[in-house]
Amino acid sequence: MNAVTTSAYRQQSLNFSCEGQTLQAVLTLPSAPATSPGDLGVLVVVGGPQYRAGSHRQFTLLARELARQGFPVLRFDHRGMGDSSGPLHDFKQITPDIGTAIEAFQSAHPGLRRVVIWGLCDAASAALMYWQRSRDPRIAGLCLLNPWVRSEASLAKATVKHYYLDRLKQPEFWKKLLSGRVAGAALRDLIGNLRRARGAGAGTRAAASMNFQQEMALAWTELKSPLLLILSGRDLTAKEFLEHAQADAAWQGLLQAPHVTRTDFPEADHTFSNAQARDQVAQATAAWLCVKVNSSAAQVSARS
Template identity: 55%
Template sequence: MKESVLRLACEGTPLVGILAEPSDGAAAEVGLLIIVGGPQYRAGSHRQFTLLARHLAANGFAALRFDYRGMGDSPGEARDFLGVEADIAAAISALLAARPTLKRVALWGLCDAASAALLYLESTRDDRVAGVALLNPWVRSAATLAQTHVKHYYWRRLRERGFWLKLLKGGVGGAALRGLASNLRLARGAGHKTDSRSFQDRMAAGLRGFGGPTLLVLSGDDYTASEFASCAAASPAWAGLLKRPALDLHEIPTADHTFSALPDHDAQCRICLDWLRTRCLAKYT
């Protein structure tokens, strides 16, 4: 594989990207745009975006990772995942212009970058997007976080003998019970929001309006993934979306949020590569 700097412009601001591609230039007809979750720059935690892009390039796919405005080597005002639609559009345009043999682009995002990808689809309906890969999507609110704590922390603590011993001795158990009560009150509000323009509902609308292949990868050791699963199960906006034939769901039980262990990182790379080959390229082969 080979890498080169790809300079692009977003609303007059120059952005910096790194394009990885096969060394012989014979890339597949679908490229991958790695959207960065924040606040991070194009390398990612423990270089995971760099390693993913190089892995895909070595196996025949062009992959672009880039810095948003205000992040890494790109100047401009810093922004969060709710304000990067123009950056994503500019990166798609730059990738297709730099490699005219590409027909379309798949989007890949971890955490709030996955959320940004769905928000981009909701607002643009960009027909240049061939597929979307979502890893541990971010849907956090006070209510969903409380739900997750109740389900995955407090019930486990209540089953532990040590917790009750501390409670009887006047230790931290009392504070934990008060925390449980507070989280239960917040959790009751999850799934009952009526604001159809909340970013979580907009994410669901983006997925519902997208007819292409979708990859969803969830880590087994990650609160963000647990929150997403709870939100998708409880919210009417997400009803049926994770059971659509176009969606491939993979769970990696040992993985943390960023797939930091090498076997988990390698697993998600293999899953992504297989999805690109069997799903995103199907239209062109």
């Protein structure tokens, strides 16, 4: 087990087993005595084609910042990703990975009693599905960034609204169109997207394509623990999510639910790739952990 210690955090590698495969993880712990309750930790779930460091080392830097503020953090590669063994599993298949990661987290940090799952994109979707399937009482909250709800129709609708309509407002587009510099393929693409978007409203999507979105909505509805929703302003995935939440009956009112805290970063891209956006996410996460998650736990303790 490799370890790194600084004045602000301690970091060590560890591995654990999930259904016969070996998963690799990094545990980051506060070096100083915790100023926040020591029983609360953050599990970073990896989504998309990335591993436990995250795009632009976002997960590594997030873990170190949260540890500086007193929160232990575990980030790991699920089966088939990064340095973990086994065939690749997509976000709908990693419920066992998340469960065994929480077990490993508790084994490595015995004082841990409550866990917040932090996930970006389809990892946010996986976090909701984990809670829906397990109803794990250790889950003290979910931090979800740009959740993934994509279907063919939702992508078409968001593309038409947030790409093509913006293009139609640009004089340069019309100059190209009139001069013949806009290819016929681009116009056919627009027409195809319009048809797919109209299909979404007519209810032509297959039920199977909606299964995971419905599962996410059910988890969001029934979860009573705090939920932090972080959305990027310059991200089609975030716009798709908002479109879906506004249009689908199962999502009506969920973004305004009392347990939900929403934070928007208008200038951020999908992975919060610049230093300012990355630091804003870390600070928003830490503030929510301190104010919402810990106060929620205190209220529950007072009622019991």
